[in-house]
Ligand SMILES: CC(C)(COP(=O)(O)OP(=O)(O)OC[C@H]1O[C@@H](n2cnc3c(N)ncnc32)[C@H](O)[C@@H]1O)[C@@H](O)C(=O)NCCC(=O)NCCS
């Protein structure tokens with residue numbers, strides 16, 4: 287079974303993905319692939335430079351992520367432009383990785399995709415699992431983790447589908463507002479119900 291793991295920014299997807307990995311279930315991580323497709327030499331990086339300017343290249347020849355983030359998270363048109371450059375390449379590599387795990391005989395693969403619903407990728411998976419966090423905890427954890435201002439953090443949150451709406455679309459929800467231990471208990475419950483473990 288292919289499972290789409292999603293949630294708002296800083297909801298705890300990576301935290302839950304690490305728990306899933308402990309059960310030896312392979313994870314395909316969209317954020318990791320999003321970094322690979324813009325490595326020096328990749329055509330997507332050149333497309334970004336053409337569309338957003340040469341200042342998007344850092345001194346080491348890689349993408350200046352902070353600079354690009356400050357442009358796209360408060361400008362919907364620019365964000366859509368970036369998405370149109372990167373998402374086809376990300377999607378292609380994700381599907382290749384899933385196919386490779388399946389060829390190795392893995393029965394279950396988890397696809398960790400922050401924009402699973404926004405990009406309508408949910409049809410690629412059999413079930414969706416949402417990591418939920420209440421909005422005030424989300425803002426607090428995001429600011430703490432990234433050392434960002436309240437404005438920067440709320441721009442990022444607002445560039446995504448509201449987490450309450452994602453909740454309605456999910457097949458199962460893990461509420462990660464509490465402790466990691468409480469989240470792990472909820473995860474085990476879902477994985478057992480879906481006969482994954
Ligand atoms: C703009 C970039 C360079 C900023 O890099 P930065 O290192 O600051 O953030 P990082 O990549 O670690 O992303 C952190 C989180 O931001 C959110 N996010 C990232 N891109 C987007 C986007 N286009 N729209 C909405 N939210 C996004 C996700 O929740 C993600 O988990 C980077 O986020 C990016 O390349 N985004 C476009 C690719 C994309 O859509 N990635 C999301 C997964 S497919």
Ligand SMILES: Nc1ncnc2c1ncn2[C@@H]1O[C@H](COP(=O)(O)OP(=O)(O)OP(=O)(O)O)[C@@H](O)[C@H]1O
Nearest residue numbers: 294295296297298299300301427431462464465466
């Ligand atoms: N249950 C929890 N209690 C306290 N802190 C937590 C909990 N779960 C996650 N965190 C912290 O909250 C932050 C966000 O978690 P994490 O990085 O797992 O989220 P994410 O959804 O993967 O984020 P992104 O969308 O940016 O990839 C991290 O600093 C993490 O250590």
